[in-house]
Amino acid sequence: MSVAVRSIGAAIDRVEGREKVTGEAKYAYEHSPPGFVYATALQSTIAKGEVVGVDAEAALAVPGVLGVLWHEDAPRLHEVSDAELEILQSPRVAYRGQIVGAVIAERYEAARQAERLVRIEYSEHPHDVLLRADHPGFYEPEKVNPSYPGRTEEGDFDQAFATAEVTIDRTYETPAEHNNPMEPHASVAVWREDGITVYDSTQGASSVQDIVAKAFGLERERVRVLSAHVGGGFGSKGTPRPHVILAVMASQAVRRPVKLAVTRQQMFDFTGYRTPTIQRVRLGCDRQGRLSATAHAVYEQSSTIREFAEQTATPTRMMYSGENRRTSHHLTRLDVPTPSWMRAPGETPGMYALESAVDELAIAAGIDPVELRLRNEPEVDPETGHRWSSRSLVACLREGAERFGWIPRHGASRGPRNGHWLTGTGVASSVYPARRRPSEARARLEPDGGYVIEIAAADIGTGARTALTQIAADALEVSPGEVRVDLGDSGYPTAPLAGGSMGTASWGSAVVKACRELRATLARGDTPGLPVEAHVDTGAEVQGDEALARYAFGAQFVEVHVNADTGEVHVPRAVGVFAAGRIVNAKTARSQFIGGMTMGIGMALHEESLLDLRFGDYANHDLATYHVPSCADIEELEVAWIDEHDPHVNPIGAKGIGEIGIVGTAAAVANAVHHATGIRFRALPITPARVVGRVSR
Amino acid sequence: MRPFDYHRAADPRAAVAAVARRPEARFLAGGTNLIDLMRLGVEAPELLVDVSRLGGGRIAETEAGGLLIGASVRNSELAADHRVRDDYPVLAQALLNGASGQLRNLATVAGNLLQRTRCLYFQDVTKPCNKRSPGSGCPAIEGEHANLAIFGHSEHCVATHPSDMAVAMVALDATVHLEGPSGPRTTPLIGFHRLPGDAPDRDTVLHHGELITAVELPPLAAARRSLYRKARERRSFAFALVSVAAALELDRGEVRDARVALGGVAHVPWRATRAEEMLRGGPLTEERAHAAAEAELAHATPLRDNAYKVPLAHRLIVRTLLDVAERP
Known part of the structure; x- marks a missing residue:
């Protein structure tokens, strides 16, 4: 049963907007429990080997320094089945920048000074950090993130590809990319014999609670994680990172609350990143552009201590029709940090390759790239055979083409030249799964007549608190002003993390259920008085979801100008049209789409972590040398959405919107650069260094 | 960060004397580069002598018909000066192409000339760098050097000077006015910065304790x-x-x-x-x-x-x- 919509869809301001702009909203690091001290992380300067000794004498002599931790004297942890989190438990160093110790001091400056005085002695082994197509270590992971099969085969790809009338066989590369939310990771930990409290910058208070409880051998209830406000995450705060364990450990060691802020530089070491990828895509179609053969093989990396296999080829399994399809993932384990989630893991690099290849195929077949996509619209999910809960890719492409002023083109063509600028246009599709997970939530009517929702959800700047307020208001049939949503506290009903674009769907389902149950209770009128509350769990409901293919879709159209002298690429305008079910808040949704597209432009033109072969780390590790778009790089971004009614995804009818905006953008830009220059750039980012020697003046 | 003393000098001569006395003293003006380097551990001065309030914030016309730009004129002020915009447009444009609005509001003319390279190795104290730590080696030669030098580099250093402003000033034949332990002197901006040779730790021809007081632009058709x-x-x-x-x-x-x-x-x-x-x-x-x-x-x-x-x-x-x- 879906919710009658009144407040949902309105472009209301963030409910905590005033707190944020006035500085009243407290982020993790701003919490100062009485008697707190500071900890900073010591990091390995070798990529592989062992720590054989630590000389902390000079560091301990710095006034205010309380202690130096390393694996020989750090508290022992319990098993957490994530080697990235099992810090200071063994001498082993698995990557450069790994946490190998901590300095704890009364003042931050003293900790930073002491950090440089600690002498760590290593036994160093040769390291292997470069992902390359001929790396001997490749194997096929059984599962890719989070639990998809690594390989799929339908029909006979080889036969179909060999006999297809038009084929392309191309390899695309994307570099390592590092998530850099505005607020770096930070934890303030308070360890006591009977329990632990952590103020953490996280996308999931409940998951940090679980891990900290496990690591320190406590009952879950004895750990409380608070994260009322979070300054972005992009996936890097989706799983607990090692610093939170270090903060608790430090607090345990000195028996005082400890503040630990991850530095911007450290965000290139141990808070996760997107694996570099090498992707071979083969497509075959007939003269009418109907796909008959599709293959996508992905080569990517993980660390030696944990398998993380990005699901890069998964969108190729469901995006377009065609009987014969093979997708595979190939992983090699290097002496590098473990890759992790970064905005739309899988879809983002995978759709760059697939949507570039589709553009190449369209040119080879002499068919307009929008038209080619329209001709390969599958009736049902090609991978599973499931019906679509809703699929509006065609509508997105048509609406986008209309808004953008797309001029159909057939075969190789070039955009017009304007003085020293080569101009071009490009298109690509977007996709992202619309999933939900079980969640709990509580709804309460207070004696003062106000409604309170409690849920251990996270608002990482997306507007989740506001969206849930609107959802609760409609479920309760009251105005949003009568509802307060409290989240970011593991003490509230357990909730899944803000990730996988599942937040609104998962939490929203639980909030709707709690509100309905509260109304039912109130309607019965048999409660002794206020407050009255309802606590629900959507576990059974979500488990019972019908087997359907649930995805959000989109289409992105981009214009580029390429400077024929310098190779600089500008994006003067882009149009994104999305179909993501019901949009809960028109204002914050627009920001999500624009943010995603902006990050996609950054992926296309700027973002690149530069591997340092000699030292084994990423040589650029700050925002001066790791470029994301500046305001000047982003000009006209137009965002629109298709009104889509999908009763199958959840009672709100909303599909997630946090990630789809970045999916396909880089391909649209690269396709436009090809249209402008006649040159296909198959490695990102498309920088002046790569372009300048290849364009003709 | 190493603890340091902070001293606000009364005049340029006092500032020079204060820095000249201590080998690990540094002048502090806008701080947009120095403070970052201190946080990174690249710079660890024992004394900072603040020269940002010494009255060197004026832009005056010279008798010859050029401009004398005080050392602590902010980059944004210099870019906005109508004489600069009209008579030396290349300089205004160079300034506005540099850094960000916030940085330009803080960074000074002298500090801009003296900013250090942004070579990735120079800024990472866990790696060798001949500029930061003479004799330790230059990993950039074999490593990450895509944005480093194509002219005048040596086997010891391949770094680039990062300034935009200085490029315009060097085209304009600017002169640097200095106050030093042995009195004032001037030196052409061409030749003020050094090629790395075998001493890449020395960016310029400045001696320890010498302070830039102004930059002079000659009249130039x-x-x-x-x-x-x-x-x-x-x-x-x-x-x-x-x-x-x-x-x-x-x-x-x-x-x-x-x-x-x-x-x-x-x-x-x-x-x-x-x-x-x-x-x-x-x-x-x-x-x-x-x-x-x-x-x-x-x-x-x-x-x-x-x-x-x-x-x-x-x-x-x-x-x-x-x-x-x-x-x-």
Whole structure:
């Protein structure tokens, strides 16, 4: 049963907007429990080997320094089945920048000074950090993130590809990319014999609670994680990172609350990143552009201590029709940090390759790239055979083409030249799964007549608190002003993390259920008085979801100008049209789409972590040398959405919107650069260094 | 961060005396680079002598008809000065192409000249660097050097000077005014920055304790017809891959005076004197602009991953010269 919509869809301001702009909203690091001290992380300067000794004498002599931790004297942890989190438990160093110790001091400056005085002695082994197509270590992971099969085969790809009338066989590369939310990771930990409290910058208070409880051998209830406000995450705060364990450990060691802020530089070491990828895509179609053969093989990396296999080829399994399809993932384990989630893991690099290849195929077949996509619209999910809960890719492409002023083109063509600028246009599709997970939530009517929702959800700047307020208001049939949503506290009903674009769907389902149950209770009128509350769990409901293919879709159209002298690429305008079910808040949704597209432009033109072969780390590790778009790089971004009614995804009818905006953008830009220059750039980012020697003046 | 003393000097001479006394003392002005380097551990001064309030914040006209720019004039003020905008447009443009609005509001003229390279190894104290730690080696030569030097580098250092402003000033024949332990002196900006040679730890010819008090721009006919162009990885807040400062004095279609300087290509703001020679005494045609660029770039010695800078610099020189020639 879906919710009658009144407040949902309105472009209301963030409910905590005033707190944020006035500085009243407290982020993790701003919490100062009485008697707190500071900890900073010591990091390995070798990529592989062992720590054989630590000389902390000079560091301990710095006034205010309380202690130096390393694996020989750090508290022992319990098993957490994530080697990235099992810090200071063994001498082993698995990557450069790994946490190998901590300095704890009364003042931050003293900790930073002491950090440089600690002498760590290593036994160093040769390291292997470069992902390359001929790396001997490749194997096929059984599962890719989070639990998809690594390989799929339908029909006979080889036969179909060999006999297809038009084929392309191309390899695309994307570099390592590092998530850099505005607020770096930070934890303030308070360890006591009977329990632990952590103020953490996280996308999931409940998951940090679980891990900290496990690591320190406590009952879950004895750990409380608070994260009322979070300054972005992009996936890097989706799983607990090692610093939170270090903060608790430090607090345990000195028996005082400890503040630990991850530095911007450290965000290139141990808070996760997107694996570099090498992707071979083969497509075959007939003269009418109907796909008959599709293959996508992905080569990517993980660390030696944990398998993380990005699901890069998964969108190729469901995006377009065609009987014969093979997708595979190939992983090699290097002496590098473990890759992790970064905005739309899988879809983002995978759709760059697939949507570039589709553009190449369209040119080879002499068919307009929008038209080619329209001709390969599958009736049902090609991978599973499931019906679509809703699929509006065609509508997105048509609406986008209309808004953008797309001029159909057939075969190789070039955009017009304007003085020293080569101009071009490009298109690509977007996709992202619309999933939900079980969640709990509580709804309460207070004696003062106000409604309170409690849920251990996270608002990482997306507007989740506001969206849930609107959802609760409609479920309760009251105005949003009568509802307060409290989240970011593991003490509230357990909730899944803000990730996988599942937040609104998962939490929203639980909030709707709690509100309905509260109304039912109130309607019965048999409660002794206020407050009255309802606590629900959507576990059974979500488990019972019908087997359907649930995805959000989109289409992105981009214009580029390429400077024929310098190779600089500008994006003067882009149009994104999305179909993501019901949009809960028109204002914050627009920001999500624009943010995603902006990050996609950054992926296309700027973002690149530069591997340092000699030292084994990423040589650029700050925002001066790791470029994301500046305001000047982003000009006209137009965002629109298709009104889509999908009763199958959840009672709100909303599909997630946090990630789809970045999916396909880089391909649209690269396709436009090809249209402008006649040159296909198959490695990102498309920088002046790569372009300048290849364009003709 | 190492604890340090902070001292606010009363006048330039006192500031010089305070720094000269202690080998690990540094002048502090806008702090936009020095403070970052202190946080990174690259700089660990024992004393900071604040010279930002010494009254060096004026821009005055000289008797000769040029400008005397006080050392602590902020980059944004200098870019906004109407005399600079009218008489030395290349300088205003260079300033506005540098850093970000916030940084330009804080950074001073002297500090801009003295900013350190952004070479990744220089800024990472866990790695060797001959500039930061003489004799430790230069990993950039084999490592990440895509945005480092194509001119004048040595086996000890391949860093670039990051300033935009200095590129324009070097094209304009600026002079640096100094106050030192043994009194004041002046020195041409060309030659003020050093090529790395075997002592890359020394960025400039300054002696310890010497303080920049002003930068003087001479009157220059060519300066009114001038342009600054910068190629970079994003449209704001990025250092130059290559930049070009160009100024032309034309006399009935003939080039009487030509100034060309390049940024992002060397350990110093690179005055392209070979290009200038090729341009003087003839019309500014596309062919001659190409020949000028070629004359300069024939001497480039790119590294493994920065050879793209050669065609980039060539094209940017030609384009900038052609555009500047068309200016009224």
